[in-house]
Amino acid sequence: MRITMIGTGYVGLVSGACLADFGHRVTCVDTDAGKIAALHRGEMPIYEPGLEQLVETSVKAGRLDFQTDLSGPVAEADAVFIAVGTPSRRGDGHADLSYVYAAAREIAAALKGFTVVVTKSTVPVGTGDEVERIIREVNPSADVAVASNPEFLREGAAIRDFKHPDRIVVGTSEERARKVMGEVYRPLYLNQAPILYTERRTAELIKYAANAFLATKITFINEIADLAEKVGADVQEVARGIGLDNRIGPKFLNAGPGFGGSCFPKDTRALVKTALDHDVPLRIVEAVLAVNDNRKRAMARKVAAAAGGNLRGKTVAVLGLTFKPETDDMREAPSIPLVTGLLDLGARVRAYDPAGMEPAKHDLPNIGYATDPYDCAHGADVLVIVTEWVQFRALDLARLKNEMAHPVIVDLRNIYRRDEMAALGFTYESIGRGA
Structure with missing residues (x-):
């Protein structure tokens, strides 16, 4: 399959490299020309064990490329993943979705043929609805399905997590999109990784709920630690x-x-x-x-x-x-x-x-x-x-x-x-x- 990954940050680069390692043709796109030039030189923008070797292998095999212009890669893609940053918005703590929406507008203008646009970035519930609205506003004739596919990667173990996931969550009600996403992750069938198909908003909430629950476990044991110090446990x-x-x-x-x-x-x-x-x-x-x-x-x-x-x-x-x-x-x-x-x-x-x-x-x-x-x-x-x-x-x-x-x-x-x-x-x- 031909896959385009918008964003070469932590999620985008690791996901793109792993998908290329599966045998897909992947183009990673980023507006930062300096970052793309560094990637062409084999220089990684992040520290992640095994990533440099993974990227080098797929680049040499012709399965992985890096570009600053998304128009060509999007037009040729079966699936386009949005993996841009969603930092906390200054002042109120909401997720800043400006990069996601900007990517959606550029993608919409370049779409040709049926394409699945996938939000890989961590986004609040309802973001996929807005991404779809933007695409249809910019390109009313686009044959597109918008899906949610949250990532569950741990920094320091991201490559293993991608290749041996506990589960793959895909949020879409469009049958054609489910088939495309099933093909994207088909190489993981041997690892018996279950694909959980849900509605789009459910998939978006799963990601936030998972992180909040894990953060709660950490905070709980930290408070128990304080008590243990006082009581001699x-x-x-x-x-x-x-x-x-x-x-x-x-x-x-x-x-x-x-x-x-x-x-x-x-x-x-x-x-x-x-x-x-x-x-x-x-x-x-x-x-x-x-x-x-x-x-x-x-x-x-x-x-x-x-x-x-x-x-x-x-x-x-x-x-x-x-x-x-x-x-x-x-x-x-x-x-x-x-x-x-x-x-x-x-x-x-x-x-x-x-x-x-x-x-x-x-x-x-x-x-x-x-x-x-x-x-x-x-x-x-x-x-x-x-x-x-x-x-x-x-x-x-x-x-x-x-x-x-x-x-x-x-x-x-x-x-x-x-x-x-x-x-x-x-x-x-x-x-x-x-x-």
């Missing part, structure tokens, strides 16, 4: 104890400094705004957002308490800046309010991250950046583990202790054992693991 054992119940499940029950990234904060806010527009307040989701924001700001006070209550003039080493490992994404990362809070408390901050230091410099320009974990720890009064990169899971703890001015570690991801750290002479604080 271990939140990791609590999480295991409840996660073994198959009605609950073990995933997203890792206590930490709060969720961040490009999806959960943005999508939960947009869901709340959509609900309010329809006079259906989502009190649980509203509480999730409030608790998560407060938690990220509270982490600096936790570090100060571990360092004796006063950080003024002290050096804090921060390991991990990105919101999760295996990505360079700094969007709404817990490290940002943490570091900002540390600076407000008078600390000097030095940080190290395997992939996120260049992106971090935009949000955190007033700190030092180290070359490795031990350089980061040199002379530090307290060290904070913020992101659970695999490189931080097997540090030479004896060397780390020798580098530090004071052996104080605040582990916000619970990647080390308390008894091990105590035996090595560290003052060690973690999340939700009481004495």
